Amino acid sequence: MSRRDEPPDPGTRLIDYPWVVIRFRCHFCERGGNSRLAACVAQFGRFATLDRLLHAFMSGCPHDPYDQSRSPPQKYGRKCGAYLPDLNSGRPPDHPPSMTGLSLIEGGKADMLPAEPAPVERRRRVGDADV
Known part of the structure; x- marks a missing residue:
């Protein structure tokens, strides 16, 4: 299996x-x-690597943890939340959803909703005569 067949991770070139x-x-x-x-x-x-590209993306952030010109990050201070959403994903980001194919859904005809409503059963009151 070549590296291109695996989902990308931060170390992917x-x-x-x-x-x-x-x-x-x-x-x-x-x-x-x-x-x-x-x-x-x-x-x-x-x-x-993708990790290097992510660091380059973080360099434009005011909360960049790698920026040495800022004061050191505080314990509860905000850090940059940059990420690559397609890491460890098997579906390509540039693939239209219609091209991913059909998926099998569990169940069958018995699980379908009825086309016509079921007849309503009327409850009888106590003491009513048989009609």
Whole structure:
């Protein structure tokens, strides 16, 4: 099995990255974006890891933990929440959902809802005569 058949992890090199789009997101702020694999290879080189790209994405954050010009992070201070949502995922980010194929759902005809409502059973009152 080659490295391109496995889901990507932080140590995956760009040359082994299996998809065309690399997505970046942040848990805390609105920062995020998509980058083409070819553009990342042109800027960082084909042997750069996804972890290095994530550090480059964090460098624009005011809460960057690797920025030496800031004061050291405080115990309960905010840290950068940057992440790559497609790490350890088997589904490509640039694949339309309609192309993922059909999925089998457990159950069958007995689990379906009835097409017509069932007849309502009326309860009789105590002391009513048989009708």
